[in-house]
Amino acid sequence: MRIALDAMGGDHAPEQTVQGASDFLQNCPDENITLILIGPEDAVKAQVKKHPFDPTRIEVVHASQVVDMHDRPARIVKSKRNSSLVRAVELVQSGEADGAVSAGSTGALLSASLFLLHRIPGVRRPAVCPxxxxxxxxxxxxxxxxxxxxxxxxxxxxxxxxxxxxxxxxxxxxxxxxxxxxxxxxxxxxxxxxxxxxxxxxxxxxxxxxxxxxxxxxxxxxxxxxxxxxxxxxxxxxxxxxxxxxxxxxxxxxxxxxxxxxxxxxxxxxxxxxxxxxxEEHGGSPLLGINGVVVIGHGTSSARAIMNAIRTAVRAHRENLLESIRRGIEAHLDIFEERHVVTTA
Amino acid sequence: MRIALDAMGGDHAPEQTVQGASDFLQNCPDENITLILIGPEDAVKAQVKKHPFDPTRIEVVHASQVVDMHDRPARIVKSKRNSSLVRAVELVQSGEADGAVSAGSTGALLSASLFLLHRIPGVRRPAVCPxxxxxxxxxxxxxxxxxxxxxxxxxxxxxxxxxxxxxxxxxxxxxxxxxxxxxxxxxxxxxxxxxxxxxxxxxxxxxxxxxxxxxxxxxxxxxxxxxxxxxxxxxxxxxxxxxxxxxxxxxxxxxxxxxxxxxxxxxxxxxxxxxxxxxEEHGGSPLLGINGVVVIGHGTSSARAIMNAIRTAVRAHRENLLESIRRGIEAHLDIFEERHVVTTA
The missing domain is CATH 3.40.718.10 (Isopropylmalate Dehydrogenase)
Structure with a gap:
């Protein structure tokens, strides 16, 4: 399983995000779980050096742009296509990652996820659920x-x-x-x-x-x-x-x-x-209703919050949360349809 | 100034309401301020006896009924006309009291006040404001x-x-x-x-x-x-x-x-x-927008909360809060009217 982490998301990135990634791997003995850290290569690698990463479990993917609070969420895929946030979602879209985690802007992450991954069929409004x-x-x-x-x-x-x-x-x-x-x-x-x-x-x-x-x-x-x-x-x-x-x-x-x-x-x-x-320490929230595993961490993004958000993404993938949501929505699709009363003649 | 107190309003009435009335008078040297305690005469007088009331500053008015949580607020004036809550508002309507205080049901007090005292002209929705x-x-x-x-x-x-x-x-x-x-x-x-x-x-x-x-x-x-x-x-x-x-x-x-x-x-x-x-200790709230001084105390109705609610009523009357609200609303009546653009030919 591969989880993509927006290394530049949150108030204390990339220090705390990279440390959170390190803490996660230290505490996760399953070697099949690896992380993809996304951000400006130099900045991310400078942080990576400070931690005892197992090189087989980590990869750094370069993204030159960073989403900031002045970016309009609705336009984020167009305006900052090469940002760490958008790239993390793209890796899920392409199948290179099984889940994405960002502690950046909720609005931008939601917008990028809607654009690139779409909704689970039947869902009108994705939601967050801390x-x-x-x-x-x-x-x-x-x-x-x-x-x-x-x-x-x-x-x-x-x-x-x-x-x-x-x-x-x-x-x-x-x-x-x-x-x-x-x-x-x-x-x-x-x-x-x-x-x-x-x-x-x-x-x-x-x-x-x-x-x-x-x-x-x-x-x-x-x-x-x-x-x-x-x-x-x-x-x-x-x-x-x-x-x-x-x-x-x-x-x-x-x-x-x-x-x-x-x-x-x-x-x-x-x-x-x-x-x-x-x-904020409690692991973030999957973007419920998005057709892919995307977890929004909290903006303070302490290393602990990042570690917990990665765990949430791992668990969402492992437990097949999407399939469970899909089945739940499918069983109640009628609430968004006109109801036809069938009369037997 | 005379303030009518629903002696039966709140979770700990009439013990705490009557004690609150007593505490208020003890702490209010202005002898022109008197209280009217409303409720079943025997029950209220039994409580009054326990406190050092100055008989010139207190009057007990009999009301046989008590509003409870099963009463529908909208029908309260019809269903419990002789309740302590409705009678308190009636005394304001008739001019026998300058303000009413109850720690009973907010809905019932609002309904009785709307029915008996009406709104300040221009107000569409009275509100509470703790x-x-x-x-x-x-x-x-x-x-x-x-x-x-x-x-x-x-x-x-x-x-x-x-x-x-x-x-x-x-x-x-x-x-x-x-x-x-x-x-x-x-x-x-x-x-x-x-x-x-x-x-x-x-x-x-x-x-x-x-x-x-x-x-x-x-x-x-x-x-x-x-x-x-x-x-x-x-x-x-x-x-x-x-x-x-x-x-x-x-x-x-x-x-x-x-x-x-x-x-x-x-x-x-x-x-x-x-x-x-x-x-809840902080004095309740006037029913803003009602054309009369009516203060809703909080349901826990400790003696202190009752004392503070009476103070709120006294102050609302003394400061002429109604007139101030009336002027404020009048100056902005246009927000609820169609706007006509007058053009000079």
Whole structure:
């Protein structure tokens, strides 16, 4: 199995991406798994030298361009064809790689994947589906930001795709699927969620109904479905709270002289907690609905996040996630078709 | 000034509501402010006896019925006309009270207020607007759940009403108004927020543009505008995190033997923090856009929350919040009208 890594994706590339690649290989004894690192050859090779890579398990592919935040995602294949991000997806298209990983722009990666790999037949909207950690192991949030305006039927697809993800990547034999809503009763919510509720109940196995944001951290569902606007607000508020409440707590403790004395001994425990809460460490998300294994890592792209994102790609390929999604969508194709009532004369 | 209090509203009524009334009067030296406690006479008077009320500042008004969670909000005035919640609003309607406070059902209070007091002319959708505490004093979130499906122009009204609230109740001379969105650039977001952005820029003073959920706790805006679905998800995720992350942190600390030893000395500091983070303690919210002072307290209705909600009502009346909202809406009535271009011949 060969995984293509966009060595230039993320805030700390190529240092952290190459280190993540090295960490992945160190921890992966299966020698059939090799990595293709893509980026400006000199820059990538300079990083590669710093790590004990097994030369039979790594290849560097030159790509002169780098996608940056000023690039328009929708035009990325045309404007930066020779970028490390686009080249990584191209290697999947040509069959030279079994999966691609990038911690670059989600929009650009989605756009390149749609253009080069297309959708799984029947899927209208690909989605992203990160794991949000909780004390109970976490839940998958789908969609977390790829689609800001959706129809109720799209939410059913998100549920079907995220369900496959949960089964194959997180070993949930029968994940509980919840609809993010502002009340638990069936009639609650806005037009979108009221409609989605009945469709989900009809089409999705183990649909546990509406779930409220306050209960997500108590582990009420393994997969939480919502539109990408709400999903994106949700992950960013979690991120903001982790970031700011930690500082706020520290300030508060400093106002209590005795508590302040205890701060140093708390540090290792608080660091543990912060790391667990940090969803960015948790391996990225496959672009669900794309007809190829493409994993978006998180923008902070610590070496650990990159290593975990590569693992996600390996697992998606090995578990044949695409086939599972394809079957799930196929079994419910009728939700996007006009229904014809056949009457027997 | 007379404020009517629904003594039966909230999870811990009438004990906590009556204690909140008592605490309010103890802390309010202005003897012109009196309270009307509404509920089943025996139940309320039994509580009143337990506190050192000045009999010239309190009156108990009998109401035999109590609104519960099984009542349909839209029918509340018909189905429970003699409930403490409906009677509180009626006293405002008749002029016997200058404001009403309830920690009961938001839906029922909104419905009763719409039916009995109507909207401020020009307002299409009343909204709720709680303070979300942060280390920087907090921000007002509007709408936090009264309206789940809105138009871009409704968001402008939310901004104008919440702005008046911020000025009069929180002493912000010129509050910064932000639009909750999934990116800070002007073109970002879903259909609703893209449209709302340009309307807000045109109609609202000191509009600071899009704000992202992750930055809310860093104090980027004094008023944050969004639809009620997103707003409700936001406050509930904050609530859920405060609730669950605290327990999670405790478990984590217990895994570190030395940190665990320090737990007892941390307790007062952590309690302080939890209380500051708890938006339910922060005084409830006026029903913005209703043509009368009606304050919804939070459902947990601790005595402190009730005391703060009464203070909010007093302040809304004293500052003439309604008149300020009326003027704000009037100055921008054109956003809900067809625009006629007048050409001089």
């Amino acid at each position: 794991l949000i950690p909780t004390a109970h192991g976490g839940f998958l949030l789908c969609d977390a930001g790829a689609n800001v305006d959706v129809r109720a039927r799209d939410l059913v697809h998100f549920a079907l795709m995220a369900r496959a993800n949960s089964i194959h990547l997180f070993n949930h034999p029968r994940p509980r699927i919840g609809l993010l809503n502002i009340g638990t009763e069936a009639g609650k919510g806005n037009e979108l969620t009221v409609r989605a509720h009945s469709l989900l109940a009809e089409h999705v196995d183990n649909f546990v109904g509406n779930v409220e944001a306050r209960d997500l951290f108590a582990g009420v569902a393994d997969v939480v479905v919502c539109d990408g606007f709400v999903g994106n607000v949700l992950i960013k508020i979690v991120e903001g709270m982790v970031l700011h409440v930690a500082g706020w707590a520290r300030d508060k403790l400093k106002q209590h002289p005795i508590a302040q004395l205890a701060l140093p001994v708390m540090r290792p425990a608080l660091k543990d907690l912060a790391q667990e809460l940090d969803y | 303070l979300i505490p942060t280390a920087h004093g907090g921000f007002l979130l509007c709408d936090a759940g009264a309206n789940v499906d809105v138009r871009a122009r409704d968001l402008v009204h939310f901004a104008l009403m919440a702005r008046a609230n911020s000025i009069h109740l929180f002493n912000h001379p010129r509050p910064r108004i932000g639009l909750l969105n999934i990116g800070t650039e002007a073109g970002k977001g879903n259909e609703l927020t893209v449209r709302a952005h340009s309307l807000l820029a045109e109609h609202v003073d000191n509009f600071v543009g899009n704000v992202e959920a992750r930055d809310l706790f860093a104090g980027v805006a004094d008023v944050v505008v969004c639809d009620g679905f997103v707003g409700n998800v936001l406050i509930k995720i904050v609530e859920g995190m405060v609730l669950h992350v605290a327990g999670w942190a405790r478990d984590k600390l217990k895994q570190h033997p030395i940190a665990q030893l320090a737990l007892p000395v941390m307790r007062p500091a952590l309690k302080d923090l939890a209380q500051e983070l708890d938006y």
